[in-house]
Amino acid sequence: MARKYLFWTVTILLVLLASYVLTTVVIKPVVSKSPLYVAPVNNVADSPAEPNAKKTGKDEGPVKKTEKTEKGTKKGAKKPETKVPAKTENLEPVVNSKEDLQTLYELKKQESLLKSRYSLSDEDSCYLILDLVQKVARLEMKGIPLQDCEIKNIIVSNSILKYHDENLLKWISQPFVLKNVVSTIERVQFLVKNAPKDTIEANKADAIPVPRRTEDVFILMNFERNLQLVIQQSELSEGADKARIDSIKQSLFKKETDKSIKALVNLKREAIVPQISITLSKADAITLYRALPQRLKMVLRL
Amino acid sequence: METEEKGWFRKYFPWIIPILLIGWIPTMILYTPAYQNATYTVKSWFNGGLGEKTGGIRNIDRQIQSSKATIASLQSKLEDLMPEKAYILINTATNRFVLRNAKDTIRTGICSTGKDEILIYPNGTRKPFKTPKGMFVVQLKRKDPVWTKPDWAFIEEGLKPPSARAAERYDDSTLGSYALNIGDGYMIHGTLYQRFLGLPVTHGCVRLGDADLEAVFNNLEKGAKVFIY
Numbered sequence: 304m305a306r307k308y309l310f311w312t313v314t315i316l317l318v319l320l321a322s323y324v325l326t327t328v329v330i331k332p333v334v335s336k337s338p339l340y341v342a343p344v345n346n347v348a349d350s351p352a353e354p355n356a357k358k359t360g361k362d363e364g365p366v367k368k369t370e371k372t373e374k375g376t377k378k379g380a381k382k383p384e385t386k387v388p389a390k391t392e393n394l395e396p397v398v399n400s401k402e403d404l405q406t407l408y409e410l411k412k413q414e415s416l417l418k419s420r421y422s423l424s425d426e427d428s429c430y431l432i433l434d435l436v437q438k439v440a441r442l443e444m445k446g447i448p449l450q451d452c453e454i455k456n457i458i459v460s461n462s463i464l465k466y467h468d469e470n471l472l473k474w475i476s477q478p479f480v481l482k483n484v485v486s487t488i489e490r491v492q493f494l495v496k497n498a499p500k501d502t503i504e505a506n507k508a509d510a511i512p513v514p515r516r517t518e519d520v521f522i523l524m525n526f527e528r529n530l531q532l533v534i535q536q537s538e539l540s541e542g543a544d545k546a547r548i549d550s551i552k553q554s555l556f557k558k559e560t561d562k563s564i565k566a567l568v569n570l571k572r573e574a575i576v577p578q579i580s581i582t583l584s585k586a587d588a589i590t591l592y593r594a595l596p597q598r599l600k601m602v603l604r605l
Numbered sequence: 606m607e608t609e610e611k612g613w614f615r616k617y618f619p620w621i622i623p624i625l626l627i628g629w630i631p632t633m634i635l636y637t638p639a640y641q642n643a644t645y646t647v648k649s650w651f652n653g654g655l656g657e658k659t660g661g662i663r664n665i666d667r668q669i670q671s672s673k674a675t676i677a678s679l680q681s682k683l684e685d686l687m688p689e690k691a692y693i694l695i696n697t698a699t700n701r702f703v704l705r706n707a708k709d710t711i712r713t714g715i716c717s718t719g720k721d722e723i724l725i726y727p728n729g730t731r732k733p734f735k736t737p738k739g740m741f742v743v744q745l746k747r748k749d750p751v752w753t754k755p756d757w758a759f760i761e762e763g764l765k766p767p768s769a770r771a772a773e774r775y776d777d778s779t780l781g782s783y784a785l786n787i788g789d790g791y792m793i794h795g796t797l798y799q800r801f802l803g804l805p806v807t808h809g810c811v812r813l814g815d816a817d818l819e820a821v822f823n824n825l826e827k828g829a830k831v832f833i834y
Contacts, residue, residue: 310617314624403665410672417679424686427739429834442834445740446686449694449834465649491735495723498760505763590698594834
C-alpha cells in the first residue's frame with residue numbers, strides 16, 4: 304500500500320515537473336517573446352521625416368532627440384521631473400475610431416515601403432520588394448522596376464498576422480537583410496571546358512548548344528530581424544527533383560528538432576522564427592533567385 | 606515478499622510508458638509551427654491582437670494628412686528616378702529583353718546572353734564567359750561594327766592567337782549591323798546565329814535579332830541605361 308502511494312506521489316511530482324518545464328520552456332517563450340524584432344532605427348512611428356533625409360543629413364532627428372534627453376539627464380536629474388508627467392495626467396484619454404486607426408496604419412505602411420524603396424535606390428545592386436497586399440514580388444534597381452513576379456500563393460505565420468499594426472510597423476520599417484540561404488538551384492551554374500588542341504577537335508565539338516535544365520525550385524532565405532522567406536515553384540515536382548526538395552525539407556526539420564531538443568535540455572528557448580511562404584512560377588522563381596545579390600535587401604509590405 | 610514486489614511491478618509497469626508518452630508527445634507537438642501558430646491565434650482572441658498596443662493617437666487627422674503628404678512627396682521622388690529617355694532591361698535567366706521609355710514598353714523580344722562557361726586555355730588560364738549583371742550605360746554606338754577578335758576567340762577554335770594587329774583579328778560580319786558598347790568590352794550586337802536566339806550561348810555580350818537590334822539602336826541614345834539582371 305505504501306509503495307502504491309509512493310508510486311503515485313512520484314508520478315504526480317514528475318507530471319508537475321514536466322508541466323513546469325513545458326510552461327517555462329515551450330509555452331511561455333512562444334506566448335511572451337515577440338518574434339518581430341524591432342528595426343534598429345524606427346522612422347515610421349515618429350513624425351514623417353524628410354524622404355531624402357539620408358542624403359541631406361536631416362534624418363538625424365530622432366538621434367538628436369535622444370542626445371538631448373541624455374544630456375538632460377546628465378546635467379541634473381531634477382529638471383526632467385518637472386511638469387511633464389503632470390501634463391500627461393491632465394490630458395484626457397483619446398479614443399480613435401477604428402476606421403481612422405486603420406487608415407493611419409495603412410498610410411504608415413505605405414510610407415514605410417516608399418521610404419525603404421527610396422533609400423535602397425542608392426544601392427548598386429538589385430533589391431526585392433515583397434508586396435503581399437498586391438501579391439507581387441518585384442525586382443527593382445535604382446528605383447526602376449525590372450520585373451514583377453505574380454505571387455500565386457501566400458502563407459504567412461500567425462506570429463506575424465496576429466500582431467498589432469504598431470508592432471508590425473516597427474518590424475517592417477527598414478529593409479530586411481539576407482543572412483543565409485538554402486536552395487535547390489545555383490545562382491550561377493558554370494560549365495568547365497578545356498580548350499581544343501587543334502581545329503579538328505574544335506570542329507568536332509557540338510555546335511548546337513543544348514540548354515541546361517534547371518532543377519525544381521525550393522529556396523529558404525533567413526533574414527536578419529528574425530524572418531524566414533520560403534520561395535517555392537507552382538509547378539508540381541516529380542522524381543529526382545521532388546526527392547531533392549523533400550530531402551532539404553527533412554534536413555531542415557531535423558535541424559529544427561535538434562534545436563528544440565537542445566532548448567529542452569538547456570531549458571532555454573528562443574523566440575520562434577516567423578515564416579512567409581510564397582509560390583511563384585518556376586521561371587519567375589529562377590529569375591528572382593539568380594538576379595538577387597548575395598547580401599540581398601528586401602522590403603516587405605503586409 | 607518477493608512475490609509481492611513482482612506483483613507490484615507487474616501492476617504498475619504498464620503505466621510507465623503511457624505516462625512518458627503523455628509527457629513527451631505534447632512536448633513534441635508544442636514545438637511544431639502548427640502549435641505555435643495556434644498559440645498566437647488563441648492568445649490574440651484574449652488580447653484582441655498581439656504585442657504592445659499604444660493608446661489613442663492624438664491629432665490623428667493631422668497625422669493622416671501629414672502621412673499623405675509624405676507619401677506624395679516620396680512618390681514624386683521615386684518618379685524622378687525613372688529615366689526620361691529609353692532604356693533596356695535584359696533578363697539573363699529567360700534570355701528576354703524589354704525596351705522601355707519613361708511611360709511605355711516599346712518592344713520586347715528574345716536575346717542571347719552569356720553561356721556561363723569557363724574555358725581552360727592550354728596554359729591553364731581560366732576564361733569565364735558570363736554576362737555581367739547590374740546597371741550599365743551605352744558608351745558608344747557603332748554602325749557596321751568591326752569586331753577585333755580577342756585571344757579567346759582563337760583559342761576556342763583550336764588556333765594560336767595571332768599578333769595584336771594581325772589582319773585575322775578583324776571581323777566585319779559577326780557583330781551584325783549595329784553594336785552598342787556598354788563598357789568593359791561588353792556589347793549589345795547582332796548575330797549570324799539567329800537560330801540560337803533565346804539561348805544562353807554568348808561569351809558575355811548580348812545578342813539580338815536584326816529587327817530588334819535596329820529598334821534598340823534607334824531608341825537607345827548614348828548614355829541610355831542598360832539593366833542586366
